[in-house]
Amino acid sequence: MTQIQKSPIQVPEIDRSFCSQCGSQMWLSQISSDGSGKEYRILDCPVCDISKKNLHVAAE
Ligand SMILES: [Zn+2]
Numbered sequence: 001m002t003q004i005q006k007s008p009i010q011v012p013e014i015d016r017s018f019c020s021q022c023g024s025q026m027w028l029s030q031i032s033s034d035g036s037g038k039e040y041r042i043l044d045c046p047v048c049d050i051s052k053k054n055l056h057v058a059a060e
Contacts (some may be wrong), residue, residue, distance in 0.1 A: 005053075029044045041055075
């Protein structure tokens with residue numbers, strides 16, 4: 001018997017952001033790091049087709 005486990009990709013709470021225009025939950029589309037603990041996360045709104053850039057600083 002084969003058991004298929006569904007494991008939807010879940011983003012941590014910190015990655016969730018809501019569109020300032022329509023209030024939809026935005027999708028994390030890209031993560032880039034500058035190598036010094038700073039991380040930029042690009043979020044896209046699937047409704048308005050706009051992007052938002054969030055800066056995250058990693059905790060020491
Ligand atoms: Zn939107």
